Amino acid sequence: MKLAVISFTAAGKALSLRLAKELSGDTCTLFTTNKLADTAVPSYGSDLQQWTGSAFVCYDGLIFIGACGIAVRAVAPHVKSKTTDPAVVVLDEQGQFAISLLSGHIGSANTLTLVAARAVQATPVITTATDINGLFSIDSWAARHNLFLSDMKIAKEISARLLRREPVGMTADWFILPQLPAGFTSGTAPVGAAISVYEDFTPYPQTLRLIPKLVSIGIGCKQGVCADAIEAFVLDCLRQENISPHSIKQVCSIDLKQNEPGLLEFCKRHGLPVRFYSARQLSRAKGVFSSSAFVQQTTGVDNVCERACVLGAQQGALIVPKLSKDGVTFAAALQDWRATFESENRVY
Numbered sequence: 001m002k003l004a005v006i007s008f009t010a011a012g013k014a015l016s017l018r019l020a021k022e023l024s025g026d027t028c029t030l031f032t033t034n035k036l037a038d039t040a041v042p043s044y045g046s047d048l049q050q051w052t053g054s055a056f057v058c059y060d061g062l063i064f065i066g067a068c069g070i071a072v073r074a075v076a077p078h079v080k081s082k083t084t085d086p087a088v089v090v091l092d093e094q095g096q097f098a099i100s101l102l103s104g105h106i107g108s109a110n111t112l113t114l115v116a117a118r119a120v121q122a123t124p125v126i127t128t129a130t131d132i133n134g135l136f137s138i139d140s141w142a143a144r145h146n147l148f149l150s151d152m153k154i155a156k157e158i159s160a161r162l163l164r165r166e167p168v169g170m171t172a173d174w175f176i177l178p179q180l181p182a183g184f185t186s187g188t189a190p191v192g193a194a195i196s197v198y199e200d201f202t203p204y205p206q207t208l209r210l211i212p213k214l215v216s217i218g219i220g221c222k223q224g225v226c227a228d229a230i231e232a233f234v235l236d237c238l239r240q241e242n243i244s245p246h247s248i249k250q251v252c253s254i255d256l257k258q259n260e261p262g263l264l265e266f267c268k269r270h271g272l273p274v275r276f277y278s279a280r281q282l283s284r285a286k287g288v289f290s291s292s293a294f295v296q297q298t299t300g301v302d303n304v305c306e307r308a309c310v311l312g313a314q315q316g317a318l319i320v321p322k323l324s325k326d327g328v329t330f331a332a333a334l335q336d337w338r339a340t341f342e343s344e345n346r347v348y
């Protein structure tokens with residue numbers, strides 16, 4: 001995680017330095033007051049509200065070392081949604097307690113609290129109902145595995161049913177799940193979670209779709225095709241195939257297109273990373289692909305979009321063979337993945 005650690009006293013500053021040293025696996029940026037600032041720990045400035053607003057955007061987690069009241073007043077104007085807010089954890093300046101304050105599950109504040117507590121030998125304080133009852137937290141687990149939750153209301157209903165000891169379903173559409181967490185069943189249930197990249201996979205009356213970011217899309221295009229044309233065709237292909245946009249991991253193409261303005265603009269609009277392969281690399285993709293003599297003559301390989309997405313998906317399954325329209329080609333491949341339900345200190 002990319003963390004900001006802010007302190008307000010000399011003891012708090014000393015604890016922040018100790019904490020940053022212990023959290024070597026995370027990127028920690030330290031801040032303190034104007035009076036205590038030095039080259040190692042710069043000042044957060046004169047306006048805590050302004051600093052917090054910026055930190056909410058720039059960091060995955062915020063650790064306040066001081067009173068809970070300071071943290072609450074600082075973050076309150078910036079709190080928007082449990083799906084987007086960063087983790088917020090509070091430690092007292094003596095390092096006796098580490099408190100999960102905001103975004104315990106999706107933001108991973110509960111996990112960060114446990115990590116911070118271990119780092120300084122503090123007592124972790126976690127108050128979310130599923131965790132204190134030792135139950136599986138669907139939103140926390142999804143966040144840890146980079147899965148998008150389709151409906152937060154159903155996610156809350158799943159947690160409520162687990163607390164009431166009522167059965168909750170869980171399934172996946174392309175692999176067999178391992179032994180399920182307590183409270184879940186592979187049989188029928190009125191409410192359940194389904195792991196899938198497809199929009200129409202709804203095996204329960206109330207289905208929470210857990211969408212993994214595992215689909216690589218391959219795009220080929222003629223020179224000069226505009227971003228609007230690429231966007232319209234790609235979105236239409238996704239709708240036609242019922243593939244969730246939330247499942248898209250990246251765009252893949254041939255290196256001849258690495259300076260194609262329309263393709264680059266499309267990726268920028270949708271915040272998608274783009275990966276380019278040489279014709280030689282594309283020729284090594286494993287599978288059966290459609291072949292074009294024209295494409296072979298133009299690019300040096302018989303197919304771009306199918307081969308590119310399969311390589312991007314780490315030789316995954318081609319789930320959408322080549323589609324084409326108005327100078328744009330599209331294909332999609334699904335990277336292999338298996339769910340696990342490991343637990344650590346009862347936080348999934």
